[in-house]
Amino acid sequence: MLKNISIKLKEVNFIALTGIIIISILLLTNFVKVLKYSYFELIDADKYINLSNNVEYFIPNDNQYTEINQIADNSAIKFEKNNSKNIYFPENVQKVWLKLKLQDKQASTDNIMYIDCEFIENIQFYMPTTDGKYVKEKPNEYFIFPYINLPENIDFNRDIYINSTWDSNVFNLLLAKDSNFYIIQNLLACFYIGNLGVLLGMLIMNMILFFSSKDKKYLFHSLFTGSLLSLLYCLSGMQKLILGFNSNNRLIALGAMAASTWVLFIYSYLDIKNNMPVLNKFFKLSILFLVLSLYISEIIPDGFTYNILYLHMIIVGLYILISIYSYFKFGMGSIYYLVGIFILFTGFIIYILGSYGLLEWNIFAFSICYPAASIETLLFTIGIIKQIKHEKEVNNKLQLEVITDKLTNIYNRRYFEETVVNKILQLEKEKSLVSMLVLDIDHFKKVNDTYGHSAGDMVLSETAMIIKQCLRKEDILVRWGGEEFVAVLPFTDSKESTTIAETIRLSIENHRFKFVNKITVSIGIAEKDVVEDFHSWFRRADNALYNAKENGRNTVCVCYTNEIKNNS
Structure with a gap:
């Protein structure tokens, strides 16, 4: 019976490793295609034009200047030029007016203006027309990025105005031909779905390995992979497309869930209870904080959720340091796990720094966390398989020593x-x-x-x-x-x-x-x-x-x- 289970487990592990290699190749190919057709074409002025550094902005006080007729052509209002490559304002900014002027050669009747952020809500475009009026346009949200089609009778001699309730998001205002816009949206959708599919596949694979081996490491890694899948599902804008809403608070809550399940996995994977008992209290307190933040992030103001995010990053950073220390000091864990964590953490750091305006916000910054998460789950799974295999080999060796005569080797x-x-x-x-x-x-x-x-x-x-x-x-x-x-x-x-x-x-x-x-x-x-x-x-x-x-x-x-x- 035990021999049959062992053989089945070896077959499952072989299939898992084969599947991981195939998925890795497909994932890398997909990512290269997305970079080729999106990032490198995005900076091509003939196809994609970043209008962010041509934008001027005005931050009104409280409920002042809520209507377009109070803003348009009002010489008393002083707009300041945005000198950054991206559009970003601090957390205390609640509302903002943007304006820009297009040149005739920059637009034609088939051009699309869009915003490369999934979380921008309550935004209106006011497009000047040749009849002297402003047409209010609400962005179409049936794609990942909200967009509008420029009207046929747009007046290029007057300013376009954009009104938004600010939610501490960084974004770019971009202009593209409709064919190029649809290409990049479809490629991004395929890219997101592909990476989410990898995470779902790893979730299923880890659950199969758990039921085959009864090893809790696979169970905790399944929980972490599932929470990471939910986080990226929300982050990708798929939730907005399917369910019709997205929110920063929910993103923070899902981040707390991902951090909680990751800490649980680390606790089991490194066997902190036995190997580093001095950290037991710290582990319990960090889990308690992460679980509480999971609930309160849905009800507290947006500004405070970012403070929680900082604390999440500190806790995750500390556990990464613990992982590195335990690997090099005690030989616990595996190099696959360390490389995976480094890639995942780097991907999310780039995303967070970009979303706070500390790095340039572009397609690389907002998409790098997806392949980082996929690669991390692949490496984690390989690492767990190899670690459990090593542990079984050690246990088998110890059991063999117990039942073997040392002198005669029988x-x-x-x-x-x-x-x-x-x-x-x-x-x-x-x-x-x-x-x-x-x-x-x-x-x-x-x-x-x-x-x-x-x-x-x-x-x-x-x-x-x-x-x-x-x-x-x-x-x-x-x-x-x-x-x-x-x-x-x-x-x-x-x-x-x-x-x-x-x-x-x-x-x-x-x-x-x-x-x-x-x-x-x-x-x-x-x-x-x-x-x-x-x-x-x-x-x-x-x-x-x-x-x-x-x-x-x-x-x-x-x-x-x-x-x-x-x-x-």
């Missing part, structure tokens, strides 16, 4: 009593033949007394090796104690056992031992009767060995069932 008496006896009972249930050989080295005490215990140890080791070579694959050999060995021969009667025993006896007799030269063995044989218990069977084999010794040693004797009956 099984010991403990293995016989814990495992071989059960195998004998199984053979008995199947009504299969089974025989036992009990072997003893003749005059072994004289070897120790004459040549020393080192020579005696060498004799024991070489004798075990010779016996093993003479036995078949299905036969089981153990060192019973001292100079005595026991061999169990499944599916073998006393006649065939005698042939095997004679082969062993002659092989040892003809072997030249170092220092000692000649050694002989006496062997007792007993075929198990279906009605006798193990102890009676062993006693018959031991009696046969005694008879072999009495008959001058270096002989093979068989004790049949009727001989015991006659003696009794």
Whole structure:
């Protein structure tokens, strides 16, 4: 049963690793295509034009200047020029007016103006028309980025005005031909769906591995992958497309959930409870904070959620330092895990710094966290598989050491009593033949007394090796104690056992031992009767060995069932 489970688990691990390699290749190919058709074309002025540094802005006080007729062509209002490549304002800005003027060569009837941010809401465009009016346009949100089609009768001699309720988001105002806009939106959608699909695949794969191996590391990694999937689903704008809403507060809540499940995974993966018990209280407090922030982020003001985000980043950073320290100090975890965490953390740091205006906001900044998350889950899964495989190898090695005789490298008496006896009972249930050989080295005490215990140890080791070579694959050999060995021969009667025993006896007799030269063995044989218990069977084999010794040693004797009956 255990062997079958082990084989199935190895098959699952092989399939998992193969799937990971294929997904990695597809993911990398997709990302290169997105970069080729989006980022590099985005900076091509003939196809994509960034209007952000042509924008002027005005920040009104409270509820002043809420209508376009209060703003347009009002010489009393002083607009300031945006000198940055992106459009970004601090958290305390609640409302802002933007204006810009397009040149005739920059636009035509098939051009689209869009904003590269999924979280911009309550935004209106006021487009000047040739009849002297302003047409209010609400962005179309059926794509990832909100956009408007420029009206056919747009007046290029007047300013375009944009009114937005600010939510501390950075964005670019871009102009593109409709065909190019649809290409970039479709590619981004495929890119997001592809990465979310990778996370979903890793989630399913980790759950399969958990149910196969019952190892909690896979379970906690599944929880983390699921929460990361939810976070990126919200971040990508898919939630807005499917459910019709997006919010920064929900994003913070999902970030708290991802951080919580990641900390739980680290706690299990690095076995902090046993390896670093001094961190147990810190772990409990950090989990408590992350879980509380998961709930309160939905009800507190937006400004405060960013303070929570800072604390999340500090906690995550501390656990990354703990992971690095535990790997290099104690060898816990794996290099796959460290590389994965570094890639994931770097991807989200670039996204966060870009969203705060500290880095240039472009397609690389807002899309890098998706492949970072996918690569991280791939590497995490590989790391967990390899770590669990290593742990099993170590445990198997330790178990083998417990049941192996160190001197002769064959099984010991403990293995016989814990495992071989059960195998004998199984053979008995199947009504299969089974025989036992009990072997003893003749005059072994004289070897120790004459040549020393080192020579005696060498004799024991070489004798075990010779016996093993003479036995078949299905036969089981153990060192019973001292100079005595026991061999169990499944599916073998006393006649065939005698042939095997004679082969062993002659092989040892003809072997030249170092220092000692000649050694002989006496062997007792007993075929198990279906009605006798193990102890009676062993006693018959031991009696046969005694008879072999009495008959001058270096002989093979068989004790049949009727001989015991006659003696009794």
